[in-house]
Amino acid sequence: MKYEQPNYDDWEDAQPHEMWAHAREHCPVIEYPGNEWNPTPSFMTTRFAEADAVLRDQRTFSASINADAMGPFMGELMLGxxxxxxxxxxxxxxxAFRRSSLERWRTELIDPLITQLLDDIAPRGSAELVADLTSKYPVQVICGIVGVPTEDHEQFNEWAVSINYGPLNPEEGRAASLAMVEYLAPLIEQRRSEPTGDLLSELVHAEIEGERLSEEKLYGFLRxxxxxxxxxxxxxxxxxxxxxxxDPDLHRRVRNDRTLIPALIEExxxxxxxxxxxxxxATTNTELGGCPIPKGAPVTVLNGSAGRDETRWKSPDRFDIDREPVxxxxxxxxxxxxxxxxxxRLELEVGIAAVLDRLANLALDPAHDEPVISGYAFRGPNELHVIYDRS
Ligand code: HEM
Incomplete structure (x- = not known):
């Protein structure tokens, strides 16, 4: 099998698992040759061991590549x-993201939000859960934590997707990034004069070695x-x-025993x-799984592939919440x-429990195709049609 470079045209519909499985067995570190624009070869790791090694060794494998790839859309960012x-x-x-802060977010934001979203759809008897629920929920939670109005969540979700896909569609990514800055500028000015206790107020007044954060760094955090x-x-x-x-059996088990939800999420x-x-x-000449890596080569860790590593999980394509957690x-x-x-994890736990509590006799809608998880870099279902008892 030839390992094609990811095809950016079908980036969102891609199904790379079969190719990754083949590579794990035959060529765990895939090399893509350089080209006339960029002569340095690039690499992708498909197994757990190499992925873990790369992510743990920031001297040899620097995150600065993220500043080059995402900087034009996110500004100065900690990820780089x-x-x-x-x-x-x-x-x-x-x-703000430690376990100790989560109880506050749960009561102030997460519980009320999921209740509201389910209140909106429960009387209908059917829904498309991506549009009606999942795409509306975490974005409002993070808006609430940062301190931007949650009612603008749809706009934020659009900007979020365009910024994440910036390297593939730079024009859209840059436009979203600029629009977000224009939107945030007056909120930042307000917090400078009147801090309100949200993360935005903290960042506006934060100092490093006696200096306030530069605008670029501040916007970098937010973007x-x-x-x-x-x-x-x-x-x-x-x-x-x-x-x-x-999986109706799994559904029945989890519905009857909510303590299984964390195992469902981890699996x-x-x-x-x-x-x-x-x-x-790579910051230096090195090697990974026996494959020489030259200094300056981009190395992509395929962590989705690492999760299917058959040397770490038996029958890794099978979904099994009873596995020993590793x-x-x-x-x-x-x-x-x-x-x-x-x-x-908290958003998922609360979200899944609330769906099971509120939507009785929940099932996939037989009038629609079964949902498909797709994508290369970001994977998820584009649509998820369900039916349930009206309430
Ligand atoms: C299930 C949902 C999520 C997944 C699968 C996920 C995945 C990841 C991964 C793989 C990284 C490491 C990137 C790297 O090493 O280059 C990362 C970093 C990061 N994630 Fe998440 N993430 C999720 C949810 C969130 C949420 C809710 C937030 C909210 C604040 C968040 C904020 C971040 C930040 C700020 C970083 C960069 C950390 C750093 O550079 O030190 N993520 N995430």
Missing amino acids: LDGAEHRIYRNLVAH LLLPAGAETTYRMFGNCLVALLS TLRWETSVNMVSRI KHLAFGTGEHQCLGMHLA
């Missing part, structure tokens, strides 16, 4: 920094946090629901994570491990 500088910026916001907290989690919510609703993160690619660049890489690992992972 290494070492001490990265830690300083991450620590400025890390407390990373909003997309990172929105698209990732809404697609993941869709993947969890597809896994649950496609979905392993089996179909929403974020499937993480980028690094570490997966859905949230990455090492210094850049997902800042929002506890929040994401």
Whole structure:
């Protein structure tokens, strides 16, 4: 099998698992030759071991490539920094996403939001859960945490998707990034004179070594946090629901025993994570799984493929919530491990429980095609039609 470069034209409809499985067995580190514009070859790791090694070794595999790829759309961002500088910026916001802050978000934001969203659809008896629920929920949570009006969530979701896809569609990505800055500028001015206790107020007044954050850094935070907290989690919510609703026995078990929800979420993160690619660049000549990697080569970790590594999980394509839990890489690992992972897990737990509580006799809608999880970098169902008892 030839390992084609990902085709950006069908990026959202792609089904790469078969190709990744072949590569794990025959060529775990795929090399793509350089071209006339960029002579340096690039690499993709498909197994758990190499993925874990890359993400844990930031000296050899720097995250600075993210500053080049995402900088034009997100501005200066922590995801593109290494070492001490990265830690300083991450620590400025890390407390808002620690487990200890989650109880506050749960009562103030998460519970009321999911209740409202389900109140809207419960009387209808049928819904398309991506448009009606999952795409509306995490984006409003992250807007609430940051301190931007949650009623503008649709606009934010659109900007989030355009910014995340910026490297593929730079014009749209840059336009979304500019629009977000224009929208945020007056809110930032307000918080400068009247702090309100939200994350935005904290960032506006935060200092590093006695200096306020530059505008570029401030906007960098916001343009990373909003997309990172929105698209990732809404697609993941869709993947969890597809896994649950496609298997009536599993659905019955989880409906009758809600303590199984965390295992359902962890198995979905392993089996179909929403974020499937993480980028690094080699800072020196090195090797990975026996494959020489020259200095300056981009290295992409396929963490979705790492979750199907057959040397780590038996029959990895099978969805099985009774597996012994072992570490997966859905949230990455090492210094850049997902800042929002506890929040994401909480949103999913609350979201799935609320769906089961409110939508009795929930099932896939037989009038529509079965849902399909698709995509290369970001994976999730584009549509999820369901029926349930009106209430
Ligand atoms: C299920 C949902 C999510 C998944 C699968 C996910 C996945 C990831 C992954 C794989 C990384 C590592 C990137 C790297 O090493 O280059 C990451 C980083 C990050 N995530 Fe998430 N994420 C999710 C939800 C969230 C949420 C809700 C937030 C909200 C704040 C968030 C904020 C971030 C940030 C700020 C980083 C960069 C951390 C750093 O550079 O130190 N993520 N995420």
